[in-house]
Amino acid sequence: MTALRPARRATSGGLALGLVTLLSIAAPLQATFAQAAPRGKAVYDKWCAECHGVNGAGDGSAATYMLPRPRDFTKAVYQIRTTASGELPTDADIRRVIDEGMPGTAMPGWATLLNREERDDLVAYLKSFSHFFSGAAPTAIAIGRAPGGSDESIADGRQAYTTLECAKCHGEQGRGDGQSAPTLADDFDQPIRAADLSTGWNFNGGNSVEAIYTRLRTGLDGTPMPSFSDAVDANVVTDEQLWHVAQYVRSLSPREAPRVREVVRAALTTEPLPASPDDSAWNAVERFWVPLVGQIIIKPRWFSPTVNGVWVQALHNGQALTLRLSWHDPSRSPDPAWDEWLGRMAASMTTADGPNATQQGSDRFVVQFPERLGDVVEWPYFLGGDSRRAVYAWRWTSDTNAVREGRGTGLGKFVPHGSPSLAHAAVFDQGAWRLQITRPLVPPDTTRAPVFQTGRAIPIAFFAADGSNGEDDVRGSVSAWYAIYLDVPTPPRVYVAPAAAILLTAGFGFLVVMQAQRRERTSRRSTMEVTS
């Protein structure tokens, strides 16, 4: 230990000394390992130790700001493997996580940041943190190929999802809202979410049918997710059924992460606006994915938000604008079933910015616009505005199911207007909120609320909070500024002009053809006369 100290303190200047010291310590190990691991230490100390700790125990200075916590390499327990439950990962397994990262967590992919040798060396060094790796190398379990992903196999997979009781944790619709979800903790007694199976682009280890099947066979060690290999061996579930479960889970998400677009389009409709968030008319309306991230700028910051994005749909009819906002949140807050979860969160998350909530609050959703929408829009500060440039906001809360319209001068600094002009309805459906808010384009009081004009980009931003996760008006998920564009009513000449142009072109073409045919007939007749 003492011998390692100088190396640990070493900056780039002292690195060579550290390497020599390490080489001498590692001498009895295999030759390749002896070289790779110390090289890996240099990379590790520079890029990984901040979170994973200098000794690999997952206790770096940033660790308590993260959930899930950084991996503790001394335990040699790895979630993403191709080996049986309880087995060590293969080198390729560790390398894949280094390369691709762990989506939805603080762990980024390093494939483009470190070169191939550096990442190989890191694998060797990570293994050196646990004596378990000194035994025989683990072998990956055999994964066949996925049987065809027909509609029947997806239906069979849904059936097996039910009989295997996947919904106990993941929920009926796979949104991570099962009845055991609020009680889940990992091996280190930190709260852990049942995966939202409808956001496959966030799956650790990948979103292919093969990757999902592999997770079902191997489990995710260190988490509550068990392996189903023993159940296959015992014929409780057939291997084919397990493939079908993987196909069903795959079918719950789009193949790719939703594309993020800057501008939300509010189409103009001549139909009545949808009457509720579950009106079937919404099915035909284009939806826009707006990612939300933890609010980590204004104190108290929040590093483990529940809501990671919202689908936004918008329509207007020339008189009013209506928005449907759909986001996933496993709890309808406050809900006593989530008390245990909140308690774990309060104990887990850093209190550097003040105490964590010990009482569940309401779920919240805020839509904000600049308070003034003049010819030149000065965009307010995106975190709820400030005293210089305020935002005009719609703030919805789940406990009272009310939307207040008002003025914001910063997160948590919202003053409602006296006479609101909003209509709204909210539906909570198995881990998903759907909220519809409607407002006249011209508000009753234009001195306090902006007019929504068609044909221009109106800045819009979003904030979401899950009361069961200890979130409130400041701790929550935020977006940057986006824009919403209300389609302009189409003037009649837009329809007349193309039709006239088509008619003219066709008429002219017809004349040209007629003339050509007449000329041809004349010339053919004269040729016949010559030959006869």
Added chain:
Amino acid sequence: MKRILIASAVLSLVACGGGDEGGGAVDTTAQGGGAAPAAAGGGSVTGSVTFTGTPPANPTIDMSEEAVCQGKYASTPADPEVMVTSGKLANVVVHVKSGLPAGQTFPVPSAPAVIDQEGCLYHPRALAVMVGQTLQIKNSDAVLHNIKAVPTKNRGFNISQPRAGMTTERSFTTEEITVPLECNVHGWMHANIAVLSHPFFATTGADGSFTISGLPAGTYEIEARHEKLGTKTMSVTVPATGSVPANFAFTATTS
């Protein structure tokens, strides 16, 4: 640091070897969590574990989310942390802590140690197995259980048992006292497994009694371990043949 790791790896390999070499079948009367085989000697330790005073109240469990299990109880079930019947304490693992000849290996009991899941509780709640001995895990509930072992010296596992009647077998490679078992579907379910490098252990049932047999003559330190009440130790001298008594008494203030 590395030297320490390597040394401990070597030690654990030695411990594994001990278990692996002793793999021959031995007759045993193992039941309810494993009894010792009469292999190495003719001595035994017999006794009972008592509890005096008012036992702490066991916390009740809200099983309303799992009707299949709740239906197996006439009244609200309690988490059986401290089980006292007529002054006798159950779920105490009694084992030889020290005194066995250094380097000697012992045959692994051929009968498996069995742990059952019934009514969304583990039965027994405490048990002991020898390194290399089969641990048989049964599901007697018609619900999904997952069985997660969270050891530090052994490799853990996390397996699902979605059907009643399913059994799964596992074993451990290294002595470890104790390995916690848990079910994440039913967060209240907990059990503890003592993994020992020898077969000289027993677990008390409702009558608090235990017998460790097959011991060679010698002086041993015997430990009685309870999940909530802690440990008690006692030195006994075991004759070549015959039994020596060892009685342990826990009290309400023991921690």
